[in-house]
Amino acid sequence: MKRNATALWKGTLKEGNGVLTTDSKVLDNAQYSFKTRFESGIGTNPEELIAAAHSGCFTMQLTAYITEKKYDIESIETECAIDFQDGSVVSSHLTVRGKIHDITNDEFQELVTKAETSCPISRLIDTKITSEATLL
Structure with missing residues (x-):
């Protein structure tokens, strides 16, 4: 499976601008x-x-792990903060809030950590990844 996106830039770096388009046209x-x-x-x-x-x-990977354990997921919300400094992405921080019926906090935290290290985008980006998770 391959996914595609196209960037078109016109002009100089500071005065120019660009557009991004994905095959799905979401962008x-x-x-x-x-x-x-x-x-x-x-x-x-x-x-x-x-x-x-x-x-x-990350949210899809976490959902897969929770579903494997047969827990009922009401919702999982993940905010990601990318820290960009001196021309490099230096970290990615995931803040997770989950409403999952009958799961213990310890098991939720364990699955969050597992998803943090194993989701395909986590494996792609070469940066420090951290997370904090709250079970609601």
């Missing part, structure tokens, strides 16, 4: 620029997209 000419990456502007940036990918991938 369809989504705007990004120097301002959206390093200042504040309307549009997205690569680090925000990594955060979305990491939170989504």
Whole structure:
């Protein structure tokens, strides 16, 4: 399975801008620029997209592990904070809130840690990954 996205950039780094498009068209000419990456502007940036990918991938992996244990999942919400410093992604922090019936906090924490290290995006990014999880 392969997934594709295209970036089109026009102009210089600081004055130019670009658009991102995915084959699925979920991103369809989504705007990004120097301002959206390093200042504040309307549009997205690569680090925000990594955060979305990491939170989504991790949440699906955690869901798979909880489902294998046959627990009833009401909801799992994961926020991902990507820390971008000096031209590098230096860390990814996952904040997880789960509503899962009958699971113990210890087992939930164990599955969070397992998903943190094994989801495909965690394995892709070469950075420090941390998490904090709350069972609601």
